[in-house]
Amino acid sequence: MVSAAIVNQICIASEIVVFDVLGLFGHINFLCLTYKKPSLRSKSSYLQCALSVSHIICLLFEIPNAALLFTGIRLKRNVCFPAISIYVFFICFQAVIILMLVVDLLIIVFFTTFYRKIGTITYIAMMLVIPFIYSAFTVVLGFLKMDDEVIIFCNPPIGLHPDVGRFWSMSNVIFNTITLFLFVFLMIVFHFKGKRQKSDTRKLMKSLKVSTIVFIFSWYMCMLANDLFVAIGITGPLLVFCKSNMVFFALVCFAQPFYVMLWKSSDYRDAFIDMWSFLECVKNMKSSKISHKVSNVSSVALSVKRSIKQ
Template identity: 75%
Template sequence: MSSTVAMINQICISTEIVVFNVLGLFGNINFLCLTYIKPALRSKSYYIQCALSVSHIFCLLFELPNAVLLFTGIQLRRNICFPAISLYIFFICAQAVIMLMLVVDLFIIVFFTTFYRRIENTTYTAMMLFIPFVYSAFTVAWGFVKMDDELVIFCNPPISLHPVVSRWWSMSNVALNSITLCLFLFLIITFHFRGKKQKSDTRKLMKRLKVSVVVFVFSWYMCTLGVDLFVAIGMTGSVLVFFQSNMVFFALLCYTQPFYVMLWRSSEYRIAFVEMWSFLGCVKSMKSKGWLEKTSKVTTAVSVMDSSKQ
């Protein structure tokens, strides 16, 4: 691969990292702030979503040094790169499993409603975050055990990990993401048949699930599937590194999108967002806009379920 193509690619990836950092940090920090200042938005589901936002913030911030290395063309050895981004790898692993836990959470809401209402928020959240913690800690620990001094072209998770650990990471992510996708589809089918008989909130939640599936498939699932696919079809060397590194676009999209999807699909979040930023004249004028009240109010329904535990 020519040096010119490699340089252009590095500039493009660096630009993507900076742009998505601005959008992603704004969105994730706003989500945390809204959950903190609005009691109606505090529920088990949104505490888990907060953990996802924290993970995404760390993932975005750790991409910034990588953008500098890409732009300058500096290369590091694995025994320097991996320890430097090991915390990033922990959170990148955690956020993948937390996404699955959010779907499991919705499954529990639908099929184990009594259990969901009775269990304490802290206990429930700790339970749901236990598996992400164990998976992340195991991957990082194995990465340290297998670490060597090989020169790495890019200092990012799939390349900074030893090839054996990187293969485990990508394959386990594809497996986890496939489970998430299957569970998503199962819930959508369930809501489809139940929606004809139950309240409109169920049908609205089903619509939101469809949006979540599309965003999920075209972000994190596409990223991990691509990383694993390039290895499976026999790519090696600089060509493999080139294609794997460009999968960062889908990862960045994953880290950035949850708040904006929530803002789009939930009038409750739109109203809370506008109220929080109403000290700005351009935002204050939005209060009179009709779009502020449109679409589903699913978050209200979930929050009501948890109101006794607040």
């Protein structure tokens, strides 16, 4: 009879495969659209590109982990951690970039002149300093505390030494809480300013609103749960089981940004359809959309004409 542990490993591995396919497709499309469409390029979109690259690396590093889960191979931490150290760097990096995207919106709203005058390369470099320092520090700690314990999963929550893993989860919860606080503050500001904000800023806010809600129920949930498991005293195999199953929430975080943009931004939807219009099904969708727009314009023109005659 197949044990519950093996069934759980197969489920986790299957989740990794499904979200990897969805996530990689989305992020590659976002990077291609940013490259091909100058109208979609901005300081904010370049920050999103940095997030996409981080998520691509995180998703790619989950594939070997899925293979290990299917085969049941166990590794020692001093073998696992060097192999996933780049993954650990970028999983830390993406967590802080999410905070930087909210800070980016704060700068757009409150320091508009500074935002316009500063060079794009300088601005992006400035915004990536904190993510880089935090990520590098966590990886160095991971190497310093590395031991030869045999671990059931080779992923950051288990691959990191428990002491470093505790630092990692607690620091992530702090960053995530700051992100949530700043976003609530922005929502209050936008509520009172209302339509006085520029249309592109309102669009950015709408997309960020959905992204933040997904972020709360994905990455924030993942890191908060990891910290909570330790805080309430769970240890041993049960702790490993609980932490490993939190990969579902991490995968949701890694895979979702592009699909949120497609949902909330007509600019990205149009660009996406245009880029894939060589496919017959997408070409039909594009033709149908153009016909619908023409029909709407004709209806408006007819209404205006009738009102003039009256």
